[in-house]
Amino acid sequence: MAQPxxxxxxxxxxxxxxxxxxxxxKKNYGKWVYHNHPQPGVLYHRAQSGDEIWTVKAGxxxxxxxxxxxxxxxxxxxxxxxxxxxxxxxxIEFMVADRGKVKPLIGALTEAGFPVGGTxxxxxxxxxxxGWLHCDIPGTDASGVVKALMDELYEEFVGCQMPNRVKIxxxxxxxxxxGQADVAIIVQHTxxxxxxxxxxxxxxxxxxxxARCPVAAIRPxxxxxxxxxxxxxxxxxxxxxxxxxCPPMQINDPEYSKIAxxxxxxxxxxxxxxxxxxxxxxxxxxxxPRWPEVAEVVKKILGTxxxxxxxxxxVSDWIERIGWAAFFRKTGLPFTRHHIDDWRGARSTLNxxxxxxx
Amino acid sequence: xxxxxxxxxxxxxxxQGPWPSFVTGLKRLAQENDMMVDLLGQxxxxxxxxxxxxxxxxxxxxxxxxxxxxxxxxxxxxxxxxMFPEAAEFHTLRVQPPAGMHYTTDLLRRLCDVWVKHGSxxxxxxxxxxxxxxxxxxxxxxxxxxxxxxxxxxxxxxxGADVRTSMSCVGAARCEMSCYDEQRALRTVINxxxxxxxxxxxxxxxxxxxxxxxxxCVNSIQRSDMAVIGTWRDAVRTDExxxxxxxxxxxxxxxxxxxxxxxxxxAIRLKKANGSEPAPQVSRVMLDDDHLLEIDNPDxxxxxxxxxxxxxALLPGADRGVTxxxxxxxxxxxxxxxxxxxxxxxxxxTEEDLxxxxxxxxxxxxxxxxxxxxxxxxxxxxERIGLANFLExxxxxxxxxxxxxxxxxxxxRTDDWDEQVAKAKARQDGA
Numbered sequence: 001m002a003q004p005x006x007x008x009x010x011x012x013x014x015x016x017x018x019x020x021x022x023x024x025x026k027k028n029y030g031k032w033v034y035h036n037h038p039q040p041g042v043l044y045h046r047a048q049s050g051d052e053i054w055t056v057k058a059g060x061x062x063x064x065x066x067x068x069x070x071x072x073x074x075x076x077x078x079x080x081x082x083x084x085x086x087x088x089x090x091x092i093e094f095m096v097a098d099r100g101k102v103k104p105l106i107g108a109l110t111e112a113g114f115p116v117g118g119t120x121x122x123x124x125x126x127x128x129x130x131g132w133l134h135c136d137i138p139g140t141d142a143s144g145v146v147k148a149l150m151d152e153l154y155e156e157f158v159g160c161q162m163p164n165r166v167k168i169x170x171x172x173x174x175x176x177x178x179g180q181a182d183v184a185i186i187v188q189h190t191x192x193x194x195x196x197x198x199x200x201x202x203x204x205x206x207x208x209x210x211a212r213c214p215v216a217a218i219r220p221x222x223x224x225x226x227x228x229x230x231x232x233x234x235x236x237x238x239x240x241x242x243x244x245x246c247p248p249m250q251i252n253d254p255e256y257s258k259i260a261x262x263x264x265x266x267x268x269x270x271x272x273x274x275x276x277x278x279x280x281x282x283x284x285x286x287x288x289p290r291w292p293e294v295a296e297v298v299k300k301i302l303g304t305x306x307x308x309x310x311x312x313x314x315v316s317d318w319i320e321r322i323g324w325a326a327f328f329r330k331t332g333l334p335f336t337r338h339h340i341d342d343w344r345g346a347r348s349t350l351n352x353x354x355x356x357x358x
Numbered sequence: 359x360x361x362x363x364x365x366x367x368x369x370x371x372x373x374q375g376p377w378p379s380f381v382t383g384l385k386r387l388a389q390e391n392d393m394m395v396d397l398l399g400q401x402x403x404x405x406x407x408x409x410x411x412x413x414x415x416x417x418x419x420x421x422x423x424x425x426x427x428x429x430x431x432x433x434x435x436x437x438x439x440x441m442f443p444e445a446a447e448f449h450t451l452r453v454q455p456p457a458g459m460h461y462t463t464d465l466l467r468r469l470c471d472v473w474v475k476h477g478s479x480x481x482x483x484x485x486x487x488x489x490x491x492x493x494x495x496x497x498x499x500x501x502x503x504x505x506x507x508x509x510x511x512x513x514x515x516x517x518g519a520d521v522r523t524s525m526s527c528v529g530a531a532r533c534e535m536s537c538y539d540e541q542r543a544l545r546t547v548i549n550x551x552x553x554x555x556x557x558x559x560x561x562x563x564x565x566x567x568x569x570x571x572x573x574x575c576v577n578s579i580q581r582s583d584m585a586v587i588g589t590w591r592d593a594v595r596t597d598e599x600x601x602x603x604x605x606x607x608x609x610x611x612x613x614x615x616x617x618x619x620x621x622x623x624x625a626i627r628l629k630k631a632n633g634s635e636p637a638p639q640v641s642r643v644m645l646d647d648d649h650l651l652e653i654d655n656p657d658x659x660x661x662x663x664x665x666x667x668x669x670x671a672l673l674p675g676a677d678r679g680v681t682x683x684x685x686x687x688x689x690x691x692x693x694x695x696x697x698x699x700x701x702x703x704x705x706x707x708t709e710e711d712l713x714x715x716x717x718x719x720x721x722x723x724x725x726x727x728x729x730x731x732x733x734x735x736x737x738x739x740x741e742r743i744g745l746a747n748f749l750e751x752x753x754x755x756x757x758x759x760x761x762x763x764x765x766x767x768x769x770x771r772t773d774d775w776d777e778q779v780a781k782a783k784a785r786q787d788g789a
């Protein structure tokens with residue numbers, strides 16, 4: 001019997017964006033000289049040639065049904081020359097070369113339920129992962145956490161009232177696919193994995209699993225006569241690194257997989273060097289569908305930053321100025337022994353000075 | 359046969375509130391196809407039990423070993439049958455977007471049409487690595503969906519131990535801070551290494567990201583194994599009209615608080631205008647008839663802060679290029695890490711420059727493939743072998759810009775000190 005004919009893929013790679021770029025952007029490519037921020041959600045750019053372009057930014061749900069995509073396309077066709085782009089945080093941008101088109105465009109987006117904002121000193125859309133919708137190792141959902149939080153932070157998205165821009169990320173396991181952020185919301189497991197010893201030998205490449213553990217807490221073992229793995233639970237830091245290569249080592253738990261909040265990450269080089277986010281709160285319940293306990297902590301932190309931060313201070317700059325003692329005091333978050341790092345390199349995180357704010 | 363949507367009281371709560379609701383979108387799709395009816399059933403179960411129900415597997419397209427994320431349900435009844443059979447297979451196609459994520463509406467509608475025909479109709483713009491994620495296809499439909507997307511000029515992205523889909527900022531398309539052609543650099547590097555994307559054979563994932571300036575809008579420094587970040591090495595350019603305009607609008611207090619004192623290297627100073635000439639290597643701009651701003655360029659670390667505060671009045675220099683940093687990654691296994699400098703500056707303007715970048719990328723990938731342990735990112739590998747060894751292997755010259763400060767411990771063999779000094783001198787003489 002003849003084998004079915006397979007079509008060979010054309011290895012295009014990353015497509016050329018030029019055919020899809022707004023003509024004013026294409027014409028002035030590499031020749032921009034100025035920008036400003038006329039109002040929340042709107043950016044103005046001017047090129048050397050004198051050409052101008054206005055960008056209107058709107059929030060989306062990221063996981064979009066095709067009807068939503070088509071609705072955005074209809075708006076782009078009617079009000080914005082038929083071109084759009086997306087940002088790294090899943091906001092959509094509409095570009096117009098005519099100032100007169102800005103207002104009707106904002107009207108159409110608002111009317112259709114897309115919040116216009118996310119520019120300058122706003123809380124931008126939350127970088128998020130896949131969660132229960134599509135991930136194979138999620139401790140919680142992603143889209144739902146983001147939706148619930150963005151409802152709470154809506155005014156901060158459409159306004160620009162923070163000291164500087166605020167980037168939030170969520171991650172549904174400790175791998176932290178959401179990335180570093182001013183405020184990061186990340187699953188934090190609190191119990192070692194539960195091992196299904198009947199399955200380990202057939203499913204897991206045991207030496208690879210042993211090698212994944214950052215604290216060398218996993219070792220091969222014979223359990224009920226079957227080759228399996230065991231975890232030294234005193235050593236285990238419950239990170240879940242063993243779970244992806246060995247699904248029978250279930251780390252997710254409806255009750256004991258908690259949520260932690262981290263602050264002060266930033267990737268930009270502006271002012272202080274790029275920084276990692278730091279743990280400030282943990283033990284929050286994984287509480288769908290709206291995760292109110294998480295929202296409360298995030299709002300508390302952002303509210304304090306909004307009030308106390310000076311212009312151009314990102315969360316990390318703000319804390320650098322006021323110090324961690326004041327951060328914990330002002331936010332009312334308790335400082336515990338778990339905030340003191342004991343992983344490798346921890347010495348560099350200790351205060352080797354008498355620099356103390358009283 | 360159209361299935362009825364079961365009740366989803368928990369998800370329904372996510373239809374409330376002002377932010378666009380993905381649940382409302384999923385329900386719209388459920389009116390069209392049974393796959394989304396069952397997907398909602400499984401997701402509602404996850405919300406109730408606080409448990410995920412997907413497992414991976416092996417699904418792909420002919421000729422490629424990566425780019426499809428297979429998902430099979432684990433939510434089964436006592437007989438082992440899927441409780442939501444229409445969504446029992448719910449695979450994602452990761453597809454590389456046009457660099458910079460530009461789209462025409464015509465293109466977006468075509469992508470939608472393909473996914474309505476062969477998949478669930480659910481698309482994410484975009485995943486954390488920058489892929490368009492076409493979510494929800496049955497195994498039998500994956501090849502047909504890919505074929506149509508491929509005919510439209512699109513290609514699968516990375517997954518697993520391979521070169522991943524890349525991202526570049528809006529950059530030259532709409533930003534005065536852009537220091538190189540980001541999308542061209544992305545396409546040069548990525549499209550020259552597609553074999554390592556489509557046929558995973560690296561020790562672990564490898565990500566490239568491209569940001570046009572040190573504001574790093576695509577978070578390349580921490581989120582990529584090799585970050586290409588725009589910078590310049592000559593003087594900050596100035597525009598007096600815009601500087602005067604800014605000062606008139608914002609005043610002295612804001613200038614001092616927001617510009618002068620926020621300079622991390624104290625390179626920027628406020629001076630009284632007295633008719634003197636600026637010192638060499640100093641950028642000077644008048645703020646009004648009495649005051650001027652001076653940037654002592656050799657002290658400037660190109661952090662972008664003053665350029666961000668005074669857009670257009672201060673601009674990147676004319677001698678532009680990139681800094682390359684290697685080793686950014688997430689927390690597993692040794693802890694989160696930023697990329698660190700391996701090339702302080704290289705030009706990236708001509709075809710020849712791009713070829714050099716591409717050759718460096720290839721050398722880095724090859725060294726990674728040869729020397730990293732299984733599931734070890736390049737940042738971890740460098741931590742294990744030491745940066746100096748990595749640089750030597752890649753024939754990259756050591757440079758003080760690669761460290762915050764020299765070593766603080768004596769635990770090093772220095773028998774070849776004179777030889778190393780001779781090398782450093784030869785580099786100096788050659789430069």
